[in-house]
Amino acid sequence: MTAGRLNGKIALVTGASRGIGFQLARQLAAEGAHVVAVARTVGGLEELDDLIRKAGGTSTLVPLDLTDMGGIDRLGAAIHQRWGRLDVLVANAGMLGVLSPIGHIEAKLFEKTLAVNVTSTWRLIRSVDPLLRASDAGRAIVVSSGAAHSARAFWGLYSATKAATEAIARSWASETENTALRINVVNPGATRTAMRALAMPGENPDSLPKPAEVAARILPLALADVTETGRLFDVRENRFLSYRAPE
Ligand code: NDP
DSSP states (O other): OOOOTTTTOEEEEESTTSHHHHHHHHHHHHTTOEEEEEESOHHHHHHHHHHHHHTTOEEEEEEOOTTOHHHHHHHHHHHHHHHSOOSEEEEOOOOOOOOOOGGGOOHHHHHHHHIIIIIHHHHHHHHHHHHHHTSTTOEEEEEOOGGGGOOOTTOHHHHHHHHHHHHHHHHHHHHTTTSSOEEEEEEOOSOSSHHHHHHOTTSOGGGSOOHHHHHHHHGGGGSTTOOOOSEEEETTTTEEEOOOOOO
8 A cells, every 4th residue: 555644543433334434434544544434334334345445455344333322432442452542533423313393303313313413422532532642643523514503494403413513522622722632523515425315305416516525625634734623624615614702
């Protein structure tokens, strides 16, 4: 394998079985990182592994349902045992839940969406925070959405989970400001994936950027030269946006 910008690094990617996470995992591996790929769908993970190997890279597949909080703890322990550190975390896995009037959301689905989008992200952060601090250039990328900053009708559940996730990521960034760890939130923008098709069934997918294109813009946030932390990176604009200062 030719020299990449992430040679020798360990990168953990959740939601690596398809969509944005799949492509980001491929691209991180192509840069030389060993990718720890997490998702439930074994077929998708195996397809990823095949592509990574063909390109001369390596990965470890972790079939895991992120609502299994004990599993997340064990994953952190396993990474600690094998490598003693983690260089890149991409907290990307997510679900839409349902687009529905607030009063019509089923309690079970509300709790599950919260568990996948928010609780598992917190649990993962808690599990790997010491490992990222053990890296000489730990990088965390937390995938959010424009929905975190809007309050559109029927998007309440998804928006709430993304707003909560961003708040957790930003607080974590403030706590670690004086360390080598750099943590940023990403808004990928509308992307041609299964989730987007579920949210916007009438839309022509060909009008949207492909996940590989979106992933290519996110990838630089994993590199050692990143100085920003606690910022929101907007993929469409290809730049960091400012959070509004508290009043
Ligand atoms: P996809 O639906 O294509 O992929 C979602 C990924 O999350 C899959 O790999 C899926 O794996 C994984 N996942 C979902 N639930 C679980 C679970 N319980 N346990 C483990 N893994 C799980 O979505 P996208 O690629 O579009 O989304 C990636 C991220 O980008 C999400 O956080 C999404 O909110 C965000 N985003 C996407 C936008 C878009 O337009 N596509 C716009 C803005 C934000 P599996 O099912 O195999 O478990």
